[in-house]
Amino acid sequence: MGASAILVIHPGALGDVLQAVPALRALRRAGGHLTLAGQPRLATLLLGTGAAQAALGFDGLGLEALFTREPLSPAVKERLARFQRLVSWFGSRHDIYRERLSEISRECIVAPPVPEAGARLTVWRHLLDTLAPWGIGADADTAPLEPPEPWRDAARRTLAVLGAQRGRPLLVVHPGAGGSWKRTPAALLAEAIRSASREREVDVLIHQGPADRQPADELAAAFGKPTLHLVEPELPLLAGVLSECAVFVGGDSGVSHLAAAVGAPAVIVFPSTTRAQWEPWNKSAMAIEAGDEAGWVDAVREALRSRLGAGPAPRDVA
Numbered sequence: 425m426g427a428s429a430i431l432v433i434h435p436g437a438l439g440d441v442l443q444a445v446p447a448l449r450a451l452r453r454a455g456g457h458l459t460l461a462g463q464p465r466l467a468t469l470l471l472g473t474g475a476a477q478a479a480l481g482f483d484g485l486g487l488e489a490l491f492t493r494e495p496l497s498p499a500v501k502e503r504l505a506r507f508q509r510l511v512s513w514f515g516s517r518h519d520i521y522r523e524r525l526s527e528i529s530r531e532c533i534v535a536p537p538v539p540e541a542g543a544r545l546t547v548w549r550h551l552l553d554t555l556a557p558w559g560i561g562a563d564a565d566t567a568p569l570e571p572p573e574p575w576r577d578a579a580r581r582t583l584a585v586l587g588a589q590r591g592r593p594l595l596v597v598h599p600g601a602g603g604s605w606k607r608t609p610a611a612l613l614a615e616a617i618r619s620a621s622r623e624r625e626v627d628v629l630i631h632q633g634p635a636d637r638q639p640a641d642e643l644a645a646a647f648g649k650p651t652l653h654l655v656e657p658e659l660p661l662l663a664g665v666l667s668e669c670a671v672f673v674g675g676d677s678g679v680s681h682l683a684a685a686v687g688a689p690a691v692i693v694f695p696s697t698t699r700a701q702w703e704p705w706n707k708s709a710m711a712i713e714a715g716d717e718a719g720w721v722d723a724v725r726e727a728l729r730s731r732l733g734a735g736p737a738p739r740d741v742a
């Protein structure tokens with residue numbers, strides 16, 4: 425694999441890993457072949473969009489052995505020693521792990537995957553800053569990820585099958601989130617979408633992930649008009665659909681971070697406790713804090729209208 429091989433260990437979920445894209449790009453610009461060890465389901469997405477050049481399954485690395493003083497197996501040593509540089513955004517609270525990983529590679533960075541609680545620092549900037557010991561990360565590359573054309577073609581075909589009208593703006597909404605406390609209330613989200621799409625024909629597509637059936641059903645019922653439904657697509661197809669939409673709206677979720685990462689004109693509603701750290705790196709996304717109910721609903725509505733080219737809302741719109 426060569427002397428310039430780099431291994432980045434990050435077993436986080438979709439949104440966590442997408443926050444690492446600017447740091448991954450900085451590592452690649454510094455030279456070398458970058459392998460990301462994480463969740464296998466993310467591998468195709470990361471490789472296809474160029475965020476990494478190779479991928480390994482996190483569970484197969486044998487890192488659990490580094491948390492003990494037991495002798496390491498030759499297989500674990502050989503697996504890790506192939507890399508000249510190791511970055512682990514995992515295990516930073518365990519001194520034994522840090523020590524043993526450093527014994528395998530002299531060029532080793534072990535750091536937490538998120539900044540300290542209360543720090544006014546985004547996760548993506550924190551991850552970039554962890555690379556400072558190597559003189560990397562001063563300049564952030566925040567251009568959107570580019571899904572390959574086959575993904576976009578598959579997305580167009582899927583949208584046609586679902587009934588999306590060619591030439592009509594597509595508004596994609598993801599009502600789910602990893603925790604119910606991060607979800608945007610269905611009635612308020614539906615109100616904002618209805619108002620924003622009142623003056624022009626818009627196809628509204630509800631994305632439903634594996635754990636999103638209830639919020640998806642609630643949103644469809646609250647919206648009260650026919651909607652398209654994309655149910656549990658693979659990540660490459662979802663990335664392609666998001667890259668084709670006129671606007672995306674959702675809460676603080678991995679899907680919302682994917683929309684922002686591929687450059688969709690995204691409107692993301694964050695709880696006040698998460699916005700400061702989890703705001704996306706791509707400036708095409710607008711982060712709105714769910715504070716005063718009327719205030720954030722108005723902000724979402726106006727952001728959607730602007731992205732749909734509908735202009736400001738009439739004064740008599742509630």
